[in-house]
Amino acid sequence: MQRADYPVFYPILTRWMDNDIYGHVNNVTYYSYFDSVINRYLIDEGGLDIHDAPVVGFMVSSSCQFKKPVAYPETLAAGLRVLRTGTRSVTYEVAIFREGENDAAAVGEMVHVFVDRSSNRSLPIPADIRKALELIDSTA
Amino acid sequence: MQRADYPVFYPILTRWMDNDIYGHVNNVTYYSYFDSVINRYLIDEGGLDIHDAPVVGFMVSSSCQFKKPVAYPETLAAGLRVLRTGTRSVTYEVAIFREGENDAAAVGEMVHVFVDRSSNRSLPIPADIRKALELIDSTA
């Protein structure tokens, strides 16, 4: 995956703790980058209120291909796009780029379902969020 | 996946920080459980020396299916098995179980390649580690 594949980018500042004993960002930590970027988009563009909204996004699956290592103190860029917007779920792709590189260092895929915050029952994607998702849906 | 599918188990003590704003263990954190369990097995049974060994395991891909939420302060159990032992890579499956439950709350799959610590070049799996992996390889 390359930078041109993604309509939206967010900066990622690596942290000291992101590096593991082998001196690179731990595989686990990439998922925290994905999570932060996706929710940031939903908050900024879809009006998601993570504190009080009655509908919340729950991750049902995630995966990542790690192509080359990155390490603190690098500044990274995360590209985000939507691969599929269903009625109740959405599939995101997030790619992590090192500064000055055009090929992704890692590419993740994540599926959110939207559920009622108190009952945990699945719900249709709220209209404002759907609108935001469609803006970056590569198949739309 | 059920408990009977796994030959080895490790306890997982959840931490306060594992819960996110929605009150459940964050999807990212499951991968830290997987990572800890796999390396623990390699250290205990395969003699992996994470401080000084010339060969280290690098994650090239990972994925997880989240089936039901878990939350701090629960104590969880992680079942581990090997799905495929290649010459230079191994595929693990780790399942997370809530106390008293037989169906997994989450199931992850991870692929390790073994590389030379200084050159990052791929190497055959060291003999002691291979022996340990074959002990829990469900296809062996």
Added chain:
Amino acid sequence: MQRADYPVFYPILTRWMDNDIYGHVNNVTYYSYFDSVINRYLIDEGGLDIHDAPVVGFMVSSSCQFKKPVAYPETLAAGLRVLRTGTRSVTYEVAIFREGENDAAAVGEMVHVFVDRSSNRSLPIPADIRKALELIDSTA
């Protein structure tokens, strides 16, 4: 500090990610041990409901002395005591012990105030929690 100084103990299972690039548990991570142990005690012994209780404990200060390094995959023990129970705040001490050692590897001190969950206004410590705190208050 020594084991005999603490009335309550909890096990800590280190995780792969706890080690930083220098091969030891990162200084930050000790605070996640402290946090987990304190809240575990409040939940188990004081009936704290972290999901729905109208009163929550907020940390106003914390500190730690790091005496000797610990590292994944060690299993640690955390000793907990209360140093001071005020009307609206409590000071905890948590000590981290390596297996088979009597002198603490690290000792932390933390101050909780109790606040109304929605208004963030400070409140007297709830009666059930106060009772639990007094049980392990070394000055009581």
Added chain:
Amino acid sequence: MQRADYPVFYPILTRWMDNDIYGHVNNVTYYSYFDSVINRYLIDEGGLDIHDAPVVGFMVSSSCQFKKPVAYPETLAAGLRVLRTGTRSVTYEVAIFREGENDAAAVGEMVHVFVDRSSNRSLPIPADIRKALELIDSTA
């Protein structure tokens, strides 16, 4: 503490996982901000090589005063200064500021000693690092 008290600033991008179940950045996470900022300064200005340098900085104590909550997805600023440069140790102060605010939301103090990477024995602060520390030593 106020912005004018600090000679150097770094941006902090909060992450989804930084928020705990109470909806604010967990007290533990502030220490990861401190750690990242301090090492970033040592790397950028003092030439610290965290991968291969024979001398490493070990944290011997840390503390934090939490004055007001911050939360993901806020962007924060961290101000850094040195309070005391000894022969073998240095005391840092890091303050966390919310966007548009002049009073710190949290203030931390940390003490690094410098040790030989293999023997763990304490060493004088390396000359290049000392020079960098003196540049931001508020008492110098």
